[in-house]
Amino acid sequence: MFSIGLTGGIGSGKSTVAEMFAVRGVPLIDTDLIAHQVTAPGGAAMPLIASEFGDDFLAANSALDRAKMRTLVFSDDTAKARLEAIVHPLICAETERQRMAAGGAYHIVMVPLLVDSGDWATRVKRVLVVDCPVETQIARVMKRNGFTREQVLAIIARQATREARIAAADDIIMNNEAATLETLAQQVDDLHQRYLALASPMTKQRTLGY
Secondary structure, three states: OOEEEEEOOOOOOHHHHHHHHHHOOOOEEEHHHHHHHHOOOOOOOHHHHHHHHOHHHEOOOOOEOHHHHHHHHHHOHHHHHHHHHHHHHHHHHHHHHHHHHOOOOOEEEEOOOOOOOOOHHHHOOEEEEEEOOHHHHHHHHHHHHOOOHHHHHHHHHOOOOHHHHHHHOOEEEEOOOOOOHHHHHHHHHHHHHHHHHHHHHHHHHHHHOO
């Protein structure tokens, strides 16, 4: 399997880039979506979360009360670790299931915290970072989510630094304030062709049964 790990800080434009790859026929595995599924009503994580944190952290529909949990984990690193110990194995297992089922020459695994946690970087062949200046992140998230500058800075502070992401990257898509959908699409096109070429030997090996 030729896997590309796609990551970037909040407001970097990861989802836009991921959708551009998907439009080109590349299978997309979204770990954020998987995280929402396992913490939805009836999700695999919910009995464990209720047992660990209590029913107060369940919403009226028995899903995770995300706002309440977010407040807790932002103020308590121990709580964050306890939550991750529940949800991460479930996310990893479902990600692996989807990877095994994915067709195409290669696939994209979108992991917002790829550089921050676990062994995600060892699960993929290449790491693709969507990059932009921190001030651009702040402006985008304030506009998109209605957060204050201080709220966005608090989120950024809990993520890997821009420098750490760049250091971990095999490939970078620049999505700064000057970027347009057209310039993003060109960068995606260039990388798509590169990944197809890199994946080609592995595709041939699978076809021959190696």
